[in-house]
Amino acid sequence: MKEGFRQSMAWLHTWSGLLVCWVLLLVFCGGTASYYRNEITLWMQPELHAVAANPVSSEVAASAAQAAMSERAAGATRWFISLPDERTQATQLGWSKPSKPGEKKKGRRGNFHSEKTDPATGEVLSRPRDTRGGEFLYRLHFDLHYMSAIWARWIVGFCAMFMLVSIISGVITHKRIFKDLFTFRPKKGQRSWLDAHNVTAVLALPFHLMITYTGLVTLMFLYMPSGATAAYKGDQDTFFAEAFPRAPERKAAGVAAPLTPFAPLVRQAERQWGGKVERISVNAPGDAHAVITLSRSSGRDMSTRQPSMDFDGVTGKLLSSNGETLPGAAATQGVMVGLHVAHFGGPLLRALFFLSGLAGCAMVATGALLWAVKTRQKQAKALAAGKRASFGLRLVEALNIGAIAGIPIAFGAYFWANRLLPVVMEERPKEEIACFFGAWALAAIVAQLRPTRAMWRLQLTAGAILLAGLPILNVFTTSSHLGVTLFLGRGPVPVAAFDLVVLSLGLLLAYAAWKLKPLAAKAKKAAPSTTSSHVAGAA
């Protein structure tokens, strides 16, 4: 090695980071939003805002769901029931019907029906507008869109691996990690960007390391199948059966028999677990061999692997109880995935995860900006002599605008579309998503055409108006705007919180745009993006 270890690590950090930073920013933004996936979905279905808030016990909800299902889902092969909890007010019912002979298979969800019902009565809730809500943002952060999920996961996994490399080399190359722990010097150009990058990276370092590593772990069977493939000679099913044991499925007997009531089973399970039942699924309901499976809601521990109990569907006898003691590897994997998705946390922990996620967005964004600022500094002489910026610099600056200012625009457009598209519409979810990508593509292309300081200002302002405008748009399009949810204290809290969060993010973007006010004539030749503060945090 010609150079020192630290220099080579600095090189690695710079390039492993720069190469994937724009995809990472999207993944971080989508992932951060996904912490509030249910709340976002609720916000995007204003028809459901009136329901909310009179919680019933799991037993009552289970009985109501059973009555509703017996009425509506007769002849289904499977039932799925998600009981309400603190974050979802409605009971979600789902069932799949057997496909008729000769009928073409309609894809994975072809014969699946689902609806949201009132937990107390089991009545179908006024049909909400069709949207993918927070689910889209969640999928976006590892499945991307408009491409096959497998390819997308490989791309995201590749970027995550680079991110891990980047984090570790970044820690090594950061000479004064403790000395500069509290250092942020605004209004100093490149210095400020470096400080902002360090601060957002180092302070949330445990989170960044955890989220990147566990993110890879969630898809480890895709990324690193060799171990299991070698040991099981390619027999994936046996591997999964042994690694994550489940009770064997019972075949339907073909003899009709009434289903036992859910309520006593729910009571029994909750007494044993000391936690709430979240999901009830029934295999072959109405058959003599029906099996009712109850799963515990997460929250008692960090794992995503929660215990479940199988009951005989006719007699109500406990058949087996799974997953209360997991083998070490499965338990570890469960906790890692659990840490990543953070379903275990209450509102406070979730807010901290969200904050750390925002710090992650800011870290990626400031890192990308830092490269541009530094490179522009290097070319300062040539630029001053009237030469044009190098191709690489121009490309990176344009991509930065398209990603850092463009992603908030895309998010804003998605939410605006949700409110402005006709409530009843063919393929409504698809149109909303088209708005997301349409707005983003527009932002990215325009940025490529003119990657200037004025463009930053324009796009940041657009993002600010879109996000901060949402609470105002709500006043005209829904009856659960801030005036009702906050000032009258009536509406669902998550809806009010959503409005407040987008409002503050919008204001942050507006502040960033304001900081970019046109330079005085004297400073006109300076770098186009030398404002201080963690401007990009808003992304």
Place this chain on the structure above:
Amino acid sequence: MEILSNFLVFALCYAGLSCLCLAMDRHYADLHGRGAEPPPQLRRRLQWGGALALVFALAWAMHIAGAGHGTVFWFGSLTGCGLLLIWLLPYAPHQAMRLARAVGVAALLAAIVLAVL
């Protein structure tokens, strides 16, 4: 009670980080003028006090939320408090430190209330 318990973790983290921060030359100088350095005895006291506050915060978080949740909570509150402190420092250093003092006293009171009840 739960709010007070959670508040104690945040308060200890913020106060602890502020102590550690003030023990550094650069940030001491931010407050007391250019070139000022904390006297060695004060520096030691700040460092020990800060570290102890953070350790107590971790212990308390683990006590109220269990080892796993507690650790996650502690890291999260360190991140949150650290970001707040660093954001305040360059713009309003005196207010940041006044806040630290107030929060430190509040932490003490909260600890007493929680111990008595």
